[in-house]
Amino acid sequence: MSKEITSREKDYSQWYNDLVIKAGLADYSAVRGCMIIKPYGFALWENMRDQLDKRFKETGHQNAYFPLFIPKSFLSKEAAHVEGFAKECAVVTHYRLKNDENGNGIVVDPEAKLEEELIIRPTSETIIWNTYKSWIQSYRDLPLLINQWANVVRWEMRTRLFLRTTEFLWQEGHTAHATSQEAIDETVQMLNVYAEFAEEYMALPVVKGVKSINERFAGAVDTYCIEALMQDGKALQAGTSHFLGQNFAKAFDVKFSDKENKLEYVWATSWGVSTRLIGALIMAHSDDDGLVLPPKLAPIQVVIIPVFKGADQKALVDEKVNVIVNDFKALGISVKYDDDDSRRPGWKFAEYEMKGVPVRIAIGMRDIENNIAEVARRDDKTKQSVSLDGIANTVKVLLEEIQINIYSKAKKFRNEHITQAETWDEFVSLLDGKGGFISAHWDGTSETEEKIKELTKATIRCIPLDNNKEDGKCILTGKPSRERVLFARAY
């Protein structure tokens, strides 16, 4: 049944790649570091996107679209921002190709050199804030609540399908506010939108927190994040929401006149999640037989596989299944009847297991005689006989159970993998052994954080928002600390 998937135990990283490729989620492309999102993977992304988009709109945001290109000079206007992104920028320098005069085929036309180079957006704060300058004059223009679904490019040296690719798809919210408090509230609101989406739809428990200075977004005053735990004990940053203060307003001179007609710089936020979420989804729930997808996001929620011999039997099964399929559709359940007779049922069982379809229904002649079908859950591999009467309703309840079960399992694992460390030795042996989040004291300095990273490859994932204040001593330096932070090795 394993269809040549490397087991997690043998090689977790290879297991992940095998799943992505063999379940048909994505493929490598001919362009270094860029991936192809295949139809099954893209359907998953569409489901995630639609849910997120709905929540963005419910919280008053509107979609818009800004240029792919950012003039080089814009990127330089916010000092920390350019410092953070300069090393990974794809740069457009020319706008024409031509036939080489010496017969070397198609070459870049040296005469078509741009006066100013254009950067492919790695994120859009600069082009957007340059625009907001002309959109915002008065407090009446605020808040400005805009989101963009787009592709971005960051020239990464080491790439992984979904987790870290040169080009990726994401959404980036960019909002403008009259007060600092309103911007902070927006930042936290969007963090909560992400957290609720992750937990309710992706069945992915997350820790909400704030980043340390070292891990902060380039140009932010504060970066909030949701952090998830993968089955190999490594953490994954699943979404970030930034309070940008007045940094970009100052860099692009965006002021508004308040009710007293006084000019003030505008307050900003930005927030984003990307196709990286698909990587998180895979690594949090799947097993050695393939994907395990939460029903609320699965492109196919139920697959029905007929078991028959010959055309007469098939006609009888078809007739019965067509009724059931309509019942499923009426309940808004995404169902696929796979009656391709060039594949055997066993092959299909393995295929849909691989693809993580939450519920599989097998139905044969004897089942029809007995008015039942075999219903198999992908998450715990259990099977049961279910009456054909009202089977769609039965399965609807089952899908809800599966959603909860996947979440509970992931949450149990995550909770079991938040461990307190009191000494450096304990800290190191936890990292090398059990893994997961390590809750430990830290003296609050960037130097210590860097030193810990250097020594162990662990970073501070976040300072949890619901942290208890607790006096203690830094795990590395022994200096005083007033609260624990979460360390982990991370994707």
Next chain:
Amino acid sequence: MSKEITSREKDYSQWYNDLVIKAGLADYSAVRGCMIIKPYGFALWENMRDQLDKRFKETGHQNAYFPLFIPKSFLSKEAAHVEGFAKECAVVTHYRLKNDENGNGIVVDPEAKLEEELIIRPTSETIIWNTYKSWIQSYRDLPLLINQWANVVRWEMRTRLFLRTTEFLWQEGHTAHATSQEAIDETVQMLNVYAEFAEEYMALPVVKGVKSINERFAGAVDTYCIEALMQDGKALQAGTSHFLGQNFAKAFDVKFSDKENKLEYVWATSWGVSTRLIGALIMAHSDDDGLVLPPKLAPIQVVIIPVFKGADQKALVDEKVNVIVNDFKALGISVKYDDDDSRRPGWKFAEYEMKGVPVRIAIGMRDIENNIAEVARRDDKTKQSVSLDGIANTVKVLLEEIQINIYSKAKKFRNEHITQAETWDEFVSLLDGKGGFISAHWDGTSETEEKIKELTKATIRCIPLDNNKEDGKCILTGKPSRERVLFARAY
């Protein structure tokens, strides 16, 4: 009421730009030739996209995503294709910026030069067919029916908001088939999908036809198109569907083994529509007071404007309107209640007229006493008193009427502007006077077509699919012709 929109009569081109900017559809950006699609324009695009996407999926297509970048060598593999696109390619040559050692700020790092330049996709045939090579082995893998929603870049010298921009949003379908006939059928099927969408949703009558060789897509065997007519008598190509033959399969060596195990090259199609459709929508229906949007695509279908004095009156109106708003929502009608009390009703009337909202409802104290409201149509500017009882249902019917009326008006105009020309003088004077499509004989040669373009700026928009065969003489050369074609000046 005209809010400083230039009239069509005075300057059609300026009228168009005024509408786009003042109705809040789009804005110019700091990047040459690139536009910003503002929330109202993007909401319109989302409505168009969702309808098209639904039709693509209903006809068996799946969405996927391919890289933004195309290696330069890929573009060169299909001779006609590179010939067509080389002159408008944005080229990425470097992947890093750095601080200049001489203190000139941020510069492109010369050491981060790509071995092979990357082109920003102007269209994705090459990167996709390079991928299909590994996805297609046998007839079992066919047909492959894939669509992509993406941004593309063509370095245009003269740009116009929506109509011709350096970067634009579009969808591109790329399908692979076992037989030539199946591919041709697909090409025509998608042309019909476009035509039905244009007519039913955009209220835009279109002529379906085939392009002459000169106007064919670079790399296609045949280009099918839908052509629409704008109010200034110029034509606009609203969508194209290409039968690519085996050109790309040969360029990228994509073969499949058929049922007899014989290796054959795969047959291809591609088809696309873009944000240009928004330009067509604006120019086909709008008037000197602003946009006229067909109800089926309007982001706001109904706006309700309260007329009141003081808080007490407002509370009474609010109460009544809230019930009505819920009735509209229950019918799936997109309604906005604009109770912003910092703007006067007259200002709002002009604003929503400008934005092309199909139905405006004004409701004041006396209306409530009489259990009526004033309902104004955007398309023909008529007003009527409508009973508040069942007003949502009344307006629902009205929206359907408006949709039909906008279409009928555009169709009447279009039909009145297809004129037969029998002589060259007639041809020229029609072009310079009445405009529109000119149905005339042509000797079938590229030379004649080019000469006509040179002399008149008119091009062959298409050879209509439903053309009658009719012997005649070429309008320019007098050489024999067997059917008329449609000429026009075009966007």
